[in-house]
Amino acid sequence: xxxFLKVTDPDKAALILEMGASAEAVLFxxxxxxxxxxxxxxxxxxxxxxxxxDIIEVKGNPLxxxxxxxxxxxVIQAERCIHTASGDDFYR
Numbered sequence: 001x002x003x004f005l006k007v008t009d010p011d012k013a014a015l016i017l018e019m020g021a022s023a024e025a026v027l028f029x030x031x032x033x034x035x036x037x038x039x040x041x042x043x044x045x046x047x048x049x050x051x052x053x054d055i056i057e058v059k060g061n062p063l064x065x066x067x068x069x070x071x072x073x074x075v076i077q078a079e080r081c082i083h084t085a086s087g088d089d090f091y092r
Contacts, residue, residue, distance in 0.1 A: 005029040009069070009070075010066060010067040010068075010069045010070035011065045011070075012027045013030070013062075013067070013069055014066055014067060015028070017066055023062060023064070023066055024065045026061065026062075026066055027062060030069070031045055031046065032045040032046055033045075037041060044082075052065065052078075054075065054078075055074075055075075055076040056072050056073075056074065056075050057072070057073045057074035057075075057076075057078075058071050058072055058073060058075050059068075059071040059085070071086070073085035
């Protein structure tokens with residue numbers, strides 16, 4: 001059974017860790033597995049040339065502390081920076 005979750009939900013991510021999943025499995029649940037469940041694995045879910053995925057930069061390493069997913073510093077969507085931790089939002 002695959003699990004998936006909203007990538008920025010650190011509480012759910014921590015709960016899944018408490019249930020015995022690895023941090024890597026939680027990150028897959030937030031990325032690759034969600035795309036698979038939606039039937040989009042050929043277009044999203046992993047960072048590969050030609051795919052449509054967004055990127056978030058977080059403060060810290062979510063493999064060491066999964067709650068880092070809740071500390072978003074930068075959001076890159078459609079190859080454009082649309083948010084930074086300084087509060088600047090860009091929609092160009």
